[in-house]
Amino acid sequence: MELTFIGTGSGRASLKREHSSILISSKKFNLLVDAGDGISKAFLKAGIDFNSVDGIIFSHLHPDHYTGLAALIVQMKMYNRTEPLTIFVHEELVNVIKNFLVNSYLFPERLGFKINYEPFTIKKSFTVNDEIEILADQNSHLTELTEYENYSNISFACLSFLFKVGENKIHYTGDVGGRDDLYLFKDMKTDIFITETTHISLDDILNAAEKINPSKIILTHITEEDESKLNFDLNQLPEIVRKKIIIASDGLKIKL
Numbered sequence: 001m002e003l004t005f006i007g008t009g010s011g012r013a014s015l016k017r018e019h020s021s022i023l024i025s026s027k028k029f030n031l032l033v034d035a036g037d038g039i040s041k042a043f044l045k046a047g048i049d050f051n052s053v054d055g056i057i058f059s060h061l062h063p064d065h066y067t068g069l070a071a072l073i074v075q076m077k078m079y080n081r082t083e084p085l086t087i088f089v090h091e092e093l094v095n096v097i098k099n100f101l102v103n104s105y106l107f108p109e110r111l112g113f114k115i116n117y118e119p120f121t122i123k124k125s126f127t128v129n130d131e132i133e134i135l136a137d138q139n140s141h142l143t144e145l146t147e148y149e150n151y152s153n154i155s156f157a158c159l160s161f162l163f164k165v166g167e168n169k170i171h172y173t174g175d176v177g178g179r180d181d182l183y184l185f186k187d188m189k190t191d192i193f194i195t196e197t198t199h200i201s202l203d204d205i206l207n208a209a210e211k212i213n214p215s216k217i218i219l220t221h222i223t224e225e226d227e228s229k230l231n232f233d234l235n236q237l238p239e240i241v242r243k244k245i246i247i248a249s250d251g252l253k254i255k256l
């Protein structure tokens with residue numbers, strides 16, 4: 001079982017990093033976490049077969065996390081997929097995803113494979129199969145947008161995840177809104193803490209990591225302009241802390 005960091009960039013387009021996306025590969029199921037703009041090309045770069053993906057889950061619907069979905073499904077169709085695809089989606093967003101695909105002319109009747117939607121609720125863990133269990137919780141990344149009264153009818157679901165893969169507990173922050181979001185699963189004995197770095201300071205990350213005490217900290221969602229400072233700051237840390245931290249790069253694989 002392993003994690004593949006398909007993209008490790010932020011919302012800002014970069015020639016060095018694709019938008020953030022991770023593939024969780026287990027023995028029986030490959031779960032893609034986020035599928036933003038350019039995901040299909042990112043798959044080619046990472047050498048991943050489009051049809052090896054069994055399921056997709058979204059942290060939220062900013063374009064760097066989901067708008068590649070339609071293009072990815074086109075690739076699956078072009079590569080003659082027959083196996084069903086499961087889309088795990090927050091219960092408020094099921095129709096958004098369905099409409100996005102239908103309005104991209106990806107009618108279920110034309111695909112050649114079935115898409116199963118599995119709606120989920122926050123704070124209620126659910127199983128993908130006997131290898132993968134998922135717990136989602138709402139974070140505050142989109143909270144400031146709720147002030148726009150004209151759009152009060154849309155969903156602002158924005159999630160952090162705790163993935164249990166075999167014996168490993170992996171906390172993936174997704175995009176966050178502030179330091180409190182780093183503690184959503186603080187009592188869960190996280191082994192691998194994967195955090196974004198665009199909307200949160202390294203100090204906040206290190207403080208959270210000290211309390212959560214994971215064996216590995218993986219930094220992702222990195223804006224190119226921030227990278228040299230991030231490297232500099234990490235190199236000032238005591239060796240015992242520094243050696244737990246990995247700066248993700250596109251294609252990075254972590255064995256579980």
Ligand SMILES: [Zn+2]
Nearest residue numbers: 010011064175
């Ligand atoms: Zn993002």
